[in-house]
Amino acid sequence: MSVAIENFVKAIYNNDKHDIKDTKPGNIAKKLGISNAAATDMAKKLAAKDLLNYEKYQKLQLTEKGTKMALNVVRKHRLWEAFLFKMFDMSLHDIHQEAELLEHQTSDLLAEKINEYLGHPKFDPHGDPIPNADGEITTKDTSISLAEAIEGKTYTISRLMSDDKEFFDFCAHNQIKYRNTLTVSKQFISNKMTQISVGSNTLVLNEDFTKIIYVDEN
Known part of the structure; x- marks a missing residue:
């Protein structure tokens, strides 16, 4: 899948989980720095690929397939953040920016190698949970x-x-x-x-x- 598609499903997942803003196309557009029209067009295309459910004026909802994709990208992003923080003591902002780039170039094999090297961390340096290789978050959030x-x-x-x-x-x-x-x-x-x-x-x-x-x- 393209970087644009991966970023789109990840943005929907993060907005939904963080409950900061809802997942209507306009809010996803703001998060990604694209136009509302571009977000709507992307939503329709991904609905045709069974990655999300699209209804006009409604929140976007990821399908099981879309959620699995989003969690795979999130896993790689957070593993890279943990790695960069451990190895180079980079700032929380900088590790996020670098992980945004690296997450799309990382194979499942490399992600698992990083996971093993770090000792299977449950959280990244921001405190966000790291999904496992099956796309599951096994930690309970009591915060x-x-x-x-x-x-x-x-x-x-x-x-x-x-x-x-x-x-x-x-x-x-x-x-x-x-x-x-x-x-x-x-x-x-x-x-x-x-x-x-x-x-x-x-x-x-x-x-x-x-x-x-x-x-x-x-």
């Missing part, structure tokens, strides 16, 4: 967004759901890293802000951040 966290409790950072460079730069500068711990000092409900202590830092984060930082209670 909540920082916006939902309870005052006074300590949590482990389990996921950073973004691909924005400034977000990752901010997180790295303030010790907000996968598997680091933090304490929620205060939830400012009306203003949709959260005060946290992480390492030696005390921070107040707005909703733009607290909805994409996920944590597990200690």
Whole structure:
């Protein structure tokens, strides 16, 4: 399959799983940087290939075949992120950008070799689960967004759901890293802000951040 097709099904899968934006063609178009018309045309073509279900003005839904393809691409992407982070200590933004390119050039054989070399990791450095070779995610997600966290409790950072460079730069500068711990000092409900202590830092984060930082209670 072409890079464009792989990116399209992956975008639908990620939008659906992350529940940030729905999977209507317009939202997929924004994510991929293409026109609405191009996204609609692609959706119709992939529906003919039994990769997704398309209905005008409705959300796009991957078929079993489409989901399997998306998970195969996601697996390769996240394995590359884990490899690049381990080998070169690259930033979270940079490993994402490089994995976007490498995922499409990677055979199933090479993906499994990387998986074996890394010791069969369950998560990538962002905290996203890595599907196995059968396209299954075997880990159970018990995390909540920082916006939902309870005052006074300590949590482990389990996921950073973004691909924005400034977000990752901010997180790295303030010790907000996968598997680091933090304490929620205060939830400012009306203003949709959260005060946290992480390492030696005390921070107040707005909703733009607290909805994409996920944590597990200690």
